Amino acid sequence: MHSTLNNPVRNNTALNLVNVTLEYPDGDGTLKALDDVSLKVHAGEFVSLIGPSGSGKSSLLAVAATLVRPSAGLVVIDGQDAGGLSDAGRTALRRDKIGIIFQQPNLLPSLTAVEQLVITQRLRGGAARAGADRAAGLLERVGLGQALAKRPHQLSGGQRQRVNIARALMGSPAVLLVDEPTAALDHDRSEAIVRLLREVTDEFGVATVMVTHDTDFVPFTDAVASMRDGRLSAPRPAAAVEDTATSGDDAAAVEVPHLG
Numbered sequence: 001m002h003s004t005l006n007n008p009v010r011n012n013t014a015l016n017l018v019n020v021t022l023e024y025p026d027g028d029g030t031l032k033a034l035d036d037v038s039l040k041v042h043a044g045e046f047v048s049l050i051g052p053s054g055s056g057k058s059s060l061l062a063v064a065a066t067l068v069r070p071s072a073g074l075v076v077i078d079g080q081d082a083g084g085l086s087d088a089g090r091t092a093l094r095r096d097k098i099g100i101i102f103q104q105p106n107l108l109p110s111l112t113a114v115e116q117l118v119i120t121q122r123l124r125g126g127a128a129r130a131g132a133d134r135a136a137g138l139l140e141r142v143g144l145g146q147a148l149a150k151r152p153h154q155l156s157g158g159q160r161q162r163v164n165i166a167r168a169l170m171g172s173p174a175v176l177l178v179d180e181p182t183a184a185l186d187h188d189r190s191e192a193i194v195r196l197l198r199e200v201t202d203e204f205g206v207a208t209v210m211v212t213h214d215t216d217f218v219p220f221t222d223a224v225a226s227m228r229d230g231r232l233s234a235p236r237p238a239a240a241v242e243d244t245a246t247s248g249d250d251a252a253a254v255e256v257p258h259l260g
């Protein structure tokens with residue numbers, strides 16, 4: 001029913017971080033927010049990223065989103081090396097290939113749900129009519145078919161986060177980066193949001209990385225990687241989350257295992 005919305009299946013590595021280091025000045029020295037981090041996520045894979053506060057999770061998402069240039073290493077998005085691009089080139093890459101979902105949906109108060117999505121399409125130079133049709137289809141897909149004309153104050157927190165997810169999918173991204181999407185929601189609404197992210201990862205063939213503090217939701221993902229002091233553990237099958245949560249000393253990470 002929704003197949004016309006979907007991306008073609010991508011059999012590739014959509015997100016490839018290779019030996020990425022991110023340093024910040026820290027007094028007389030430097031702080032390694034990311035320390036030789038490598039991670040591959042294929043189209044249709046869903047990886048959760050856990051780790052203590054300050055361990056580097058947001059830094060990893062910011063580098064993967066091409067919002068922050070790493071001090072060293074490669075960031076390759078859908079086959080394109082972000083490192084060689086100008087700022088304008090990185091902005092275009094982000095717009096065309098990356099969907100970003102933050103904790104707070106940051107919707108524009110005066111716009112309806114459809115308009116929240118259409119405006120992103122207009123910024124891409126797309127046609128308004130095609131944008132409106134696609135926006136309505138995506139909003140239906142995330143369960144908001146009855147709320148197309150509602151403004152943010154008329155939506156619940158969970159509904160706002162669904163608009164946020166639909167908006168992130170508007171540009172048919174190869175990579176979906178999700179930072180604590182359930183922080184403002186109760187448990188049931190949170191689980192519904194993570195289930196939805198699982199579904200859209202499969203249906204749209206995106207490579208999804210979700211930072212979460214809540215290990216209850218890890219089983220909805222394919223693999224879990226943990227951060228500690230800027231280092232990333234090798235991703236493990238999400239079923240092994242109990243082990244993962246108590247350890248974090250693995251060598252720099254490798255490819256997400258293909259499961260099942």
Ligand SMILES: Nc1ncnc2c1ncn2[C@@H]1O[C@H](COP(=O)(O)OP(=O)(O)OP(=O)(O)O)[C@@H](O)[C@H]1O
Nearest residue numbers: 024025031033051052053054055056057058059060
């Ligand atoms: N802009 C910055 N300038 C200097 N240091 C920074 C900057 N951003 C992050 N850091 C430092 O880098 C390290 C990693 O921070 P980061 O925000 O990535 O951790 P996190 O795992 O996302 O934490 P949290 O779970 O609390 O959000 C921390 O020591 C933090 O203080």
